[in-house]
Amino acid sequence: MTFAIAILGLAVLIFIHELGHFVVSLILGMRPRRFYVGFPPAIWSVNRNGIEYGIGAIPLGGFVKIPGMHRPAVADVDVAFGLACDEAPGLAGSVARLRQSIADENGAASSSALSILKDAIEGKTFSPAAQKAVDRGVEDIGDALGPDAYWRAATWKRVAAIAAGPIANILLAFVLFTGLFMNAGGPATTTVSQVNSDAPAESMGLKAGDQIVSINGVRLEADQIAPTINSSGGELLSVVVRRDGQTVPLPPTRAVLSDGRYRLGFLSASEGLGVLPAAKEA
Numbered sequence: 001m002t003f004a005i006a007i008l009g010l011a012v013l014i015f016i017h018e019l020g021h022f023v024v025s026l027i028l029g030m031r032p033r034r035f036y037v038g039f040p041p042a043i044w045s046v047n048r049n050g051i052e053y054g055i056g057a058i059p060l061g062g063f064v065k066i067p068g069m070h071r072p073a074v075a076d077v078d079v080a081f082g083l084a085c086d087e088a089p090g091l092a093g094s095v096a097r098l099r100q101s102i103a104d105e106n107g108a109a110s111s112s113a114l115s116i117l118k119d120a121i122e123g124k125t126f127s128p129a130a131q132k133a134v135d136r137g138v139e140d141i142g143d144a145l146g147p148d149a150y151w152r153a154a155t156w157k158r159v160a161a162i163a164a165g166p167i168a169n170i171l172l173a174f175v176l177f178t179g180l181f182m183n184a185g186g187p188a189t190t191t192v193s194q195v196n197s198d199a200p201a202e203s204m205g206l207k208a209g210d211q212i213v214s215i216n217g218v219r220l221e222a223d224q225i226a227p228t229i230n231s232s233g234g235e236l237l238s239v240v241v242r243r244d245g246q247t248v249p250l251p252p253t254r255a256v257l258s259d260g261r262y263r264l265g266f267l268s269a270s271e272g273l274g275v276l277p278a279a280k281e282a
Contacts, residue, residue: 007059010059010060011037011038011059011062013169013172014037014038014061014062015037015062016168016169016172017062017165017166017168017169018035018036018037018062018063018064018165019035019168020164020165020166020167020168020169021064021066021161021162021164021165022035022064023164024160024161024164025064025066025150025161025164028153028157028160028161029148029153029157030066030067030148030149030150030153030157030161031050031051031067031148032051032064032065032066032067033050033051033052033065033066033067033139033143034051034052034053034054034063034064034065035051035052035053035054035064035065036053036054036055036056036062036063036064037054037055037056037059037062038055038056038057038058038059038060038061038062039056039057039058039060039061039062039063040056040057040058041056041057042054042055042056042057043055043056043057066150066161067143067144067146067148067149067150068143068144068145068146068148068149068150068151068152069144069150069151070144070150070151071144071151072102072110072141072144072145073102074099074102074103076102076137076140076141076144077095077098077099077102077137077141078099079133079137080133080134080136080137080138080140080141081095081098081117081133081134081137082133083126083127083129083130083133083134084121084124084126084130084133084134086130087126087127087130088124088126090120091117091120091121091124094113094116094117094120095117097113097116097117098110098113098114098117098141100113101113107145110145111145114138114141114142114145117138118138121134121138173282174279174282175282177281177282178275178278178279178281178282179278180282181272181273181277181278181279181281181282182272182273182274182275182278183272184269184270184271184272185270185272185273185277185278185281186270186271186272186273186277187222187223187270187271188222188223188225188268188269188270188271189222189268189269189270189271190211190212190213190220190221190222190225190268191209191210191211191212191268191269192206192207192208192209192210192211192212192241192266192267192268192269193208193267193268193269193270194208194266194267195207195208195265195266196265196266196267199256199263199264199265199266200253200254200255200256200263200264200265201253201264201265201266202265203253204239204250204251204252204253204264205250205251206239206241206250206264206266207243209243210241210242210243210248211241211242211243212225212239212240212241213240213241213242213247214239214240215228215229215237215238215239215240216228216237216238217238222268225268226261226263229255229262229263229264230255230261230262230263231262232254232255232262233262234254234255234256234257234262235254236252236253236254237252237253237254237255237264238250238252239253239264
């Protein structure tokens, strides 16, 4: 169960992280091609408006594919089409034209050469490894030559798209902590929120939801409860609580020494904070 919760928590963090990259790159004109939580192979995917959304079978990561993360290079052509040329020598001329246009940094000529090469490849049969390299090369080089390529964007846009992931995680942490402080971030109350198992509080019959009225006949404020218990030095304590609208005296019980203090073994509920104080604490 703990392992499953850890995996789920990791998946949420990855989703928020990648969502940050995705949203900012989309807003800034670098239209992502894929948005995945988990690593391939995909167990589910769908294409919407030219973007592939999916869930990978390996739940230990995720990714957003932003087009053209680097300027196209001659080496990209060799990696993508080297095996295909070995298996189909007739492609050598088309590949050479693409290599040269990329070396000359002629974007228009490169796009035209890639289109011609794609037409030359169509209908040919390659080994699985060559076909995989060709498919990836056509996609990646095409993306890198496109107007929405990451490497073409202004520096501030590239920095924003990359920084958006960790910033999204920081914002998530801020929101979660704000919620926690709004729920129970204020001063302690006289209401019991939790009773530790095998503790004196459990043996005396104290229950979560009980409101402590008095200890040894003295009515106490919330901030006086712990000091009073500690000052008992292990002597018997008579606790009276309010439960379901009734005043209930509990059997006298001794506090036990734990971490240098005498304790009965329960936690007090805390008041929630307002939005602004909670945000400040977060």
